[in-house]
Amino acid sequence: MPSRDLGLRARVESMAAGVGSPLVWLAALSLGTSGCAALKVEPWDRDLLAEEKMQFAPSAVENEIDQHIYFSKEASTGGSGVGGGGCGCN
Amino acid sequence: MQLNEPRPGTIRGALRAAACTLLAAGAATVPSNARAAAGDRWNLETATLIYGEKGGTTIFEPIFRVSRLYTNGQRLSAKLGFDTMTGASATGAMPSTRPQTYTTPSGNQQTTPAGKIPTRGFHDSRFSTDLAWEAPVGHLVKTNLGGHVSAETDYQSFGVNGTVSVELFQRLTTVSLGAGLNHDTVDPVGGTPQALGTGREDKGTHPKRVIDGMVGITRVLTRRWLVGLNVGATKEDGYLTEPYKVVSVVDPEDGEQVGTIAEKRPGKRERTSILSSSVYHFERDVLYLSHRYYHDSWGVRSQTIDGRYRLELNEGRYLQPHVRYYAQTAADFYTFGLHSGDDLPESASSDYRLGDMRSSTVGLKYGFPLASLPGEFSVRGEYIRQWGDQHPAGAVGAQRQLELYPTYNIGTLQLGYSVGF
Numbered sequence: 001m002p003s004r005d006l007g008l009r010a011r012v013e014s015m016a017a018g019v020g021s022p023l024v025w026l027a028a029l030s031l032g033t034s035g036c037a038a039l040k041v042e043p044w045d046r047d048l049l050a051e052e053k054m055q056f057a058p059s060a061v062e063n064e065i066d067q068h069i070y071f072s073k074e075a076s077t078g079g080s081g082v083g084g085g086g087c088g089c090n
Numbered sequence: 091m092q093l094n095e096p097r098p099g100t101i102r103g104a105l106r107a108a109a110c111t112l113l114a115a116g117a118a119t120v121p122s123n124a125r126a127a128a129g130d131r132w133n134l135e136t137a138t139l140i141y142g143e144k145g146g147t148t149i150f151e152p153i154f155r156v157s158r159l160y161t162n163g164q165r166l167s168a169k170l171g172f173d174t175m176t177g178a179s180a181t182g183a184m185p186s187t188r189p190q191t192y193t194t195p196s197g198n199q200q201t202t203p204a205g206k207i208p209t210r211g212f213h214d215s216r217f218s219t220d221l222a223w224e225a226p227v228g229h230l231v232k233t234n235l236g237g238h239v240s241a242e243t244d245y246q247s248f249g250v251n252g253t254v255s256v257e258l259f260q261r262l263t264t265v266s267l268g269a270g271l272n273h274d275t276v277d278p279v280g281g282t283p284q285a286l287g288t289g290r291e292d293k294g295t296h297p298k299r300v301i302d303g304m305v306g307i308t309r310v311l312t313r314r315w316l317v318g319l320n321v322g323a324t325k326e327d328g329y330l331t332e333p334y335k336v337v338s339v340v341d342p343e344d345g346e347q348v349g350t351i352a353e354k355r356p357g358k359r360e361r362t363s364i365l366s367s368s369v370y371h372f373e374r375d376v377l378y379l380s381h382r383y384y385h386d387s388w389g390v391r392s393q394t395i396d397g398r399y400r401l402e403l404n405e406g407r408y409l410q411p412h413v414r415y416y417a418q419t420a421a422d423f424y425t426f427g428l429h430s431g432d433d434l435p436e437s438a439s440s441d442y443r444l445g446d447m448r449s450s451t452v453g454l455k456y457g458f459p460l461a462s463l464p465g466e467f468s469v470r471g472e473y474i475r476q477w478g479d480q481h482p483a484g485a486v487g488a489q490r491q492l493e494l495y496p497t498y499n500i501g502t503l504q505l506g507y508s509v510g511f
Binding site for chain 1: 135136137139141151153155169171175216236238240242244245246247249250251252253260262268269270272274276298300302303304310312313314316318320322324332361363364365367369371376378380382384386388390392394400416418421443444447449470474476498500502504506508
């Protein structure tokens, strides 16, 4: 029995095939085209970067809880690293 | 702070530069190393999750993570978690215009009222632990080795993983390579259901292997801005079927359910994900943004957008709103029901988690210190809503009158505490 929401599939695939993520492109552009000299950040200018909150996931346990919830409720997983506890919830 | 403008030629300027160099060396990419330079330190982070679905599952989950940072930059950390889950989950069967009776794997009978999506009551608990060891190799390379064990009534998981990170270009860029291997076993309660059938085959265990690989790049763009790109690939094989999910068999004319059969999924699955992340430091506040694109060999594609904003208040307190939006397409073998009389497909599942689905999250976290105690406390509440197409185009007869896809309203409360000593 057909069960597709063709509208949603089309939208998701269009996003993926078309421009992807603005962040992906921003990162790719920055990583690929920047000479290091052009974006030089001196060691004494890294005070803000040294703060604990300047991490992609500042709280390890909060991140683990989020990953566990979404893993158990959605078909997608991955992206933030390798390994991690297995779970029979999905 | 005025640390970005040390005036050359003055003692104060030189001291500032030296202090910041010590503080910031590798900070953007290996902040733990920078913090460890002050001496051996312990850190305890704990959180307790209370999770509730309206009419569904309730979970209580405390987690403890303790780590020790050594003066040589090494770090050993261990996590202990315990979940208690109880409630009901959708079986995959479609609702009916008549009450439905379902026999659980343990032999109990449950009745679902007309028009409601059938659910299966359950109660389980899960224990999980992991251990990770992080060690610098020279000044620019860092290794991380880890392992985990988890166990619940019908599922056990053992895994190891490792990551190597290299800092390049004046430590502004970090390249990471990682791999992981899981060996899980599934032991369905009441025996393994006959795939796409109604009987049970055996009471044996079934293996499931998961191999992960990841390549990541992190880049400091400015003194306020850090971006990252992770590409991950996962290969799974073994028993990937959900043993307690069923598929409705319906009359192709009137759309009424004539029975249910156990679902069956392919024995292999290859997943790919691309995660891009950004952290930006304003004067005091911090903005976190991420996007993930995902696809797998089952035909699922998804996009996830996540944003958090840490709003600094005074005296170490902060508020952190969170929004997330997720959309996925259905797996190739997802169905709302099979027509009686048709040939059985190779695979079929009505698990709503494999259907076309959207999900949104809004949440708020409040972090605060207490004058009488060291460390930071936090309270976090989130609301998650999941929904899909309840009236798909392929519905026939009575199916058109029924809501075929469950909508979930979920609330979570998380209490956290972290302290270094």
